[in-house]
Amino acid sequence: xxxxxxxxxxxxxxxxxxxxxxxxxxxxxxxxxxxxxxxxxxxxxxxxxxxxxxxxxxxxxxxxxxxxxxxxxxxxxxxxxxxxxxxxxxxxxxxxxxxxx
Numbered sequence: 001x002x003x004x005x006x007x008x009x010x011x012x013x014x015x016x017x018x019x020x021x022x023x024x025x026x027x028x029x030x031x032x033x034x035x036x037x038x039x040x041x042x043x044x045x046x047x048x049x050x051x052x053x054x055x056x057x058x059x060x061x062x063x064x065x066x067x068x069x070x071x072x073x074x075x076x077x078x079x080x081x082x083x084x085x086x087x088x089x090x091x092x093x094x095x096x097x098x099x100x101x
Contacts, residue, residue, distance in 0.1 A: 010071050014063050030059050 011017040018028050021039075029047065030037035037059050038047035050057050056065075 010069075011066060012069065012071055014059065014066060017062065017066065028059075
């Protein structure tokens with residue numbers, strides 16, 4: 001339906017979306033200290049509040065659309081089906097000295 005494809009990369013999480021937008025030349029500032037999240041170009045000094053762009057550009061709505069993304073579902077599925085291998089760590093003691101060339 002509506003998945004975010006930015007700079008030839010498909011975003012699965014909001015953090016990936018922010019990084020992709022930064023690579024495209026936009027900075028998203030959504031700190032908890034600020035009342036409204038803003039977006040601005042790297043070259044601009046003045047930011048625009050995201051609610052002024054429209055209802056679908058609010059961070060909550062972007063996150064909702066990312067969760068509806070079929071690639072998000074696929075990514076979560078592969079995390080469940082194919083967990084990362086846990087390698088056993090061995091402690092090895094060497095006797096003697098290592099001599100350089």
